[in-house]
Amino acid sequence: MVYSISIFVSETQSAMKFGGKIGIVGAGALGAFYGARLYRAGNDVHFLVRTGFELIREHGYEIRSCDGDFTIKPPVYSAPEDLGKCDLILVGLKAFANHFLPEVLGPLATPNTVVVTLQNGLGNEETIAEALVKCGVHRSVAEASKQIIGGTAFLCSNRVAPNVIIHSAHGFVRLAEFQGSPKERTFAVAQLFLDAGISCEVRESLAAIRWEKLVWNIPFNGLGVAAHQADTAVILADPELRTTAVEIMKEVIAAAKVNGVDLDERLVADLIGKTEIMGHYKSSMQIDFEAGRPLEVEAILGEPVRRAQQKGFSAPRMHMLYALVRRMDQLRQSNLENSQSRSS
Template sequence: MKAAVVGCGAVGSFYGGLLHRTGVETHFLLRSDFAVVAAQGVHIQSVQGDWSFHPHAARRPEEIGPCDLVVIALKATANREAYPALLPPLLGPDTLLLTLQNGLGNVEALAALAGPEKVLGGLCFVCLNRIAPGIIRHLAHGRVMLGEFQRPALPRTHALAAHFRQGGVPCEVIDDLNLALWKKLVWNIPFNGLGVAAAAGYEAVIHGHWDSSRPLGSCLPTRPLLEDPRWLALVRELMLEVIHAARKQGLDIPESWADENIERTRVMGDYYASTLLDFAQGRPLELEALFLEPYRRACAARAECPRLGALCRLLQQLEAARQPPATF
């Protein structure tokens, strides 16, 4: 198998590395990290033991050429420009596209570009951060779930899952990708969204509006969101709203899924979800994929989601204000 990884941050580097460990010919499409990775490879500092690997490094997709598999781990904010610019040179008649991106709308965008029969979605349940060029810190977890776009899993998906298992992480194959995406949103919406919105203050989160004359405070990682009863209550309310919205669309997620996610998060310590890091470093937030598109689909299904609506409004306001980086 020949695979390309597009978006070689924490997620792309980690899971691309797992494929490389199984003997897959792995190419990384790189920008700022090119020189470091080309010379020194990628180093994973993991709770399960450190390891390193040397993928083929490229600056342009034409240097890689058509692949059997393209793993996409870009920020969803880059989709509109990156998909048509970066993916076509990597595509052959039988290329599979696997998006490991968060949120909704990513598989649909890939299907529009390359055809639905080529598209798979993956959900990563892992705590990772890129701490320097070519260096990834793996803090906890690692499980990945794979499914096909708009159809049950085919043998090719099971074969890819076997590579991830051989690489060292649990991998589950699912027949309903949409259900799995909504289950992941039950975690992503509160911990990515509230973590950023907390910089505007608790009352701003409740009312969905920030008084811009007041300075921003600090973003909140997972631990304080769970230890403060007020924030924990909002975490649970948001989770239940997402579950309710999914159920309105015929997706069977039990309410107990909220508490299961909360308990799994307690072992993460002070984990800064990706949106918090984007906000602190002045990068665009993944508002569409993680918050606005889920809210639109919830409203279309006539699900009542007042907390999610308020969170969306506040995050849009914070994004538009483009304040100096928040502090941790």
């Protein structure tokens, strides 16, 4: 079910106002873009920055967007202790960096803090709940889970310098509570995005929006690496790769179904159409691979395969893509470590 934000505002307008402190954790291509849009809209947004801190503190962020270029100079911090407690935390970390979450969230969160994750793949909400317990903010995973909102962002953006984000297409966000049905706060968070000029929907099922995003993420992230520097235009222009992408998309829909999520098969054509207007867009996984960084292999490729197989569905195409990219990631990281060892 998709909820109408405009109707909800007219009925509970006072409940829709969110004036608290917002912390951005993972200020990369996704986190910095949405954080910048929220900041430009007048919200109290603070950025936790690990790469390019001095540059960003001095010059701010430059957003080169298909919706219009702008620059901001928001408050930035190199340590979570300096940023301090937040009312809302927006997590944009790459999933392979989730092991940092306990040390990051501890100084930022209170028992009343709402944590919104727009990370890719499956399993991030569970990891955040465990991190909130490990750092002592909550006493149990069940308690922590009530403070988490999951979301997906269909966004074409790349960080070309520590403080420069290029936004080339799309950007809509979908939100759902990790536990239970949407609450007033869910709509309040959605309204933040809407007021910042970002299309945003509230959904009943987090699982549905996660699997829906995976219908695109699995083939285009995976093939972007496995097919050797294959951006979206390359994949769609090659008949064999295009057919492979479509077949994987259909298989993801089947995997979602055995996990209790019914997705319309017309989603495949819809997402192919959205991809065709992206041009030569590189997925985040392709960019990370080419830059020698770790990949979100498990969250985007591995966990969906495991959940499908736990339900008795073998997901052969998804499994093969996962195996290939996992091996390529392992070899790349091993080669980098050996190279660094020799140079030192």
